[in-house]
Amino acid sequence: DAKTTQPNSMESNEEEPVHLPCNHSTISGTDYIHWYRQLPSQGPEYVIHGLTSNVNNRMASLAIAEDRKSSTLILHRATLRDAAVYYCILRDVKNSGGSNYKLTFGKGTLLTVNP
Amino acid sequence: GAVVSQHPSRVICKSGTSVKIECRSLDFQATTMFWYRQFPKQSLMLMATSNEGSKATYEQGVEKDKFLINHASLTLSTLTVTSAHPEDSSFYICSASLAGEETQYFGPGTRLLVL
Numbered sequence: 001d002a003k004t005t006q007p008n009s010m011e012s013n014e015e016e017p018v019h020l021p022c023n024h025s026t027i028s029g030t031d032y033i034h035w036y037r038q039l040p041s042q043g044p045e046y047v048i049h050g051l052t053s054n055v056n057n058r059m060a061s062l063a064i065a066e067d068r069k070s071s072t073l074i075l076h077r078a079t080l081r082d083a084a085v086y087y088c089i090l091r092d093v094k095n096s097g098g099s100n101y102k103l104t105f106g107k108g109t110l111l112t113v114n115p
Numbered sequence: 116g117a118v119v120s121q122h123p124s125r126v127i128c129k130s131g132t133s134v135k136i137e138c139r140s141l142d143f144q145a146t147t148m149f150w151y152r153q154f155p156k157q158s159l160m161l162m163a164t165s166n167e168g169s170k171a172t173y174e175q176g177v178e179k180d181k182f183l184i185n186h187a188s189l190t191l192s193t194l195t196v197t198s199a200h201p202e203d204s205s206f207y208i209c210s211a212s213l214a215g216e217e218t219q220y221f222g223p224g225t226r227l228l229v230l
Contacts, residue, residue, distance in 0.1 A: 032217055043119075043208045043221035044159065087158075091217070101147055101212050103219060105159040 004088045009110040012078045020073040020109055022088030027068050032091050034103065035062065035073045037084040044087065044105075047073065083113045117143045119211050121222035128199055129230055135195045136225045138209030144189035145211030149219065150182075153206040165192055199229040 005023040012018040024033070035047040048055055048062045050071075055062040061074040075082055087108040091101070118141040128134050138148060147166050151159040163179075165171040165186035173179045183195040192211075196203055206226050210219040 034217070036219075036221075038159075041206075041224070041226075043121075043210070043224045045221065046218045049217050101219070102149060102161055102164055104161070105151075107158050 004090060004106055006086070006088050006106065006109045008107065009112065011112045011114065012075075013114050014080060015077050018075040018078045018082070018111065018113075020075075020086050020088075020111065021070065022072070023070045024088070024090055025069045027090060028092065030092055033062065033064060033068075033071050034089040034091055035060070035086060036089065036103070036105075037082075037086045038108070039081075039084045047086070078111075078113045080113050080115060083111055085110050117211070117213075117218075117220040119145075119209065119220045119222040121207075121209055121225050123225060124223065125226040125228075127228045127230065130200050131198055133195055133197045134199055134227060135193055136207055136209075136227075138192045138194070138211070138222055140190045140211045140220070143211075143213060143220075145192075145220075146189065146214040147212050148186055148192040149210045149212075150184060150192075150194050151208045151210070153208060153224075159208060162194075196227065199227070201229045203227065204229045 034049040036044040038044040048060050050062045063072045085108040087105050089103050120139045122137045149164050150162045153159045161174050162177045163171045163173045165184050167186050167189050171184040186192040206224050208224040210221040212219045
């Protein structure tokens with residue numbers, strides 16, 4: 001799967017929006033963009049995923065650049081519970097089923113939320 | 116939402132003993148389960164992928180005879196760390212996915228400490 005680049009850390013204030021960037025310049029046409037987050041001492045949690053169009057769910061929004069070489073995870077109003085490591089992962093959808101559903105985690109972005 | 120549990124949540128064992136970790140999908144049938152390991156301040160590393168009723172596929176560098184994986188049913192996978200040593204101390208996390216779905220559902224993790 002193609003590689004992603006994220007800032008090591010970001011800081012935000014409670015109740016303010018947070019924009020977490022991810023660069024994936026080598027993305028292929030069949031790569032889905034996934035975001036997961038991991039709170040301290042817990043397993044990761046699915047946040048959102050998309051292919052080409054922007055996506056919204058109750059947790060966040062995903063804005064995908066027109067050329068798909070970058071994306072941004074948007075938390076509309078950060079809370080203290082959003083403090084976590086956020087992982088941007090590409091998964092090649094043409095390799096479907098079994099072991100090819102695997103996710104390759106990078107280092108992610110450590111988000112700190114200030115009260 | 117889909118829930119994945121792990122048991123035990125933490126375990127301490129003596130060097131040379133074997134430890135079994137269970138991963139269960141509580142409200143869905145998981146066609147594929149994944150096992151990850153995470154050392155302190157590092158990202159998740161995939162160890163193996165298992166499909167119900169078939170042998171697990173191990174990632175390069177993971178010893179299949181040391182980390183035994185059994186996926187006997189669509190709701191249960193087990194990871195047995197055989198002859199554990201202090202360097203096996205880590206946070207072990209499982210995840211499960213449904214056929215045709217992009218999302219992986221993660222368990223809360225099992226912290227293993229080998230003395």
